[in-house]
């Protein structure tokens with residue numbers, strides 16, 4: 083208590099003596115009750131350059147910014163509305179003309195270095211629309227709260243990525259029969275500034291690495307990848323936790339064991355291999371690495387809080403995705419899950435792209451309603467209506483997205 087009081091009186095004093103915030107006068111500083119802290123500088127932090135102003139800032143060191151669901155309404159997520167999840171600081175002095183990608187590792191037949199130009203000219207180019215969802219999306223829903231960014235519903239994107247197949251590049255180097263995993267390394271900087279440490283270095287098993295849609299991409303939505311999202315080269319692995327899609331990519335190791343890079347162990351991107359009680363403890367050995375993401379959906383129109391005239395039909399829409407699988411059914415409910423109405427559901431543009439869904443809703447009378455959305459994957463597994471299994475990292479909350487609307 084005492085230290086808080088000291089801090090408060092310090093702030094109070096500094097207001098009265100300086101009476102400015104970011105060079106502006108705190109005009110009514112003398113009226114501020116002693117126990118109240120001014121909101122101050124933190125209210126004036128800008129979003130990263132080029133981002134839509136309605137994105138939500140979770141952290142600026144490192145950048146963590148999420149997209150409110152109604153801003154995910156585009157079929158292909160544009161750069162200005164794409165969530166940002168950085169574990170470290172941005173790389174400095176990026177020079178695409180000198181950028182190199184090293185392929186190495188115990189299970190690589192050789193160590194080879196590729197320039198961006200090598201990648202662009204020596205291999206066939208592919209474009210896929212790929213869903214990238216942070217495994218911690220929805221973390222805010224868990225109770226007790228788990229540490230990490232308290233993402234709500236918007237740490238997901240589905241942009242169009244252009245590049246070469248990781249498979250083609252790895253095969254040109256040569257893969258030994260004992261290969262188990264690939265691990266990526268990027269050029270971003272550890273928050274401590276320590277150049278020997280990597281903020282994050284994750285990977286996927288060979289089977290996922292060698293899929294058609296796993297890309298080494300240099301373009302997003304037909305343009306250079308924005309710096310925030312990995313310029314000039316990014317690994318893009320759709321349907322799995324977005325943390326395996328390494329940004330500012332400069333090395334891939336073909337490993338003869340499960341990759342042991344930063345954030346591959348402990349609670350990072352791992353969940354209990356058997357259910358535990360909320361807040362419970364579990365040994366590291368009983369945590370397993372998250373692979374394909376679970377089925378999920380989002381309502382992108384209207385925005386929660388919409389007011390509609392009585393008697394009007396509402397056009398409702400959103401997206402649904404299911405990790406490595408396709409979504410096979412989409413339903414909505416306006417009566418808290420008592421009954422469900424089937425929606426139209428489009429095929430994905432390609433494997434691992436989200437699917438557009440839409441429907442028309444009529445409301446029986448005026449009043450307050452919630453619209454709940456539920457997707458079911460090709461294996462018949464649907465989204466839970468309430469928060470799924472608690473886990474120490476707060477991952478994989480794929481419960482139904484809901485919005486509130488008022489009629490009349």
Ligand SMILES: Nc1nc2c(c(=O)[nH]1)N[C@H]1C(S)=C(S)[C@@H](COP(=O)(O)O)O[C@H]1N2
Pocket residue numbers: 164165166167168169170214215216217239267268269270281282310311312323324325326327328329330
């Ligand atoms: N090099 C590097 N790659 C990274 C990260 C990072 O911090 N550094 N964050 C990962 C995580 S946890 C996520 S969710 C996605 C976020 O991608 P985005 O910021 O392009 O939306 O990038 C992944 N790739």
Ligand SMILES: [Mo]
Pocket residue numbers: 167215216217218324325
């Ligand atoms: Mo993430």
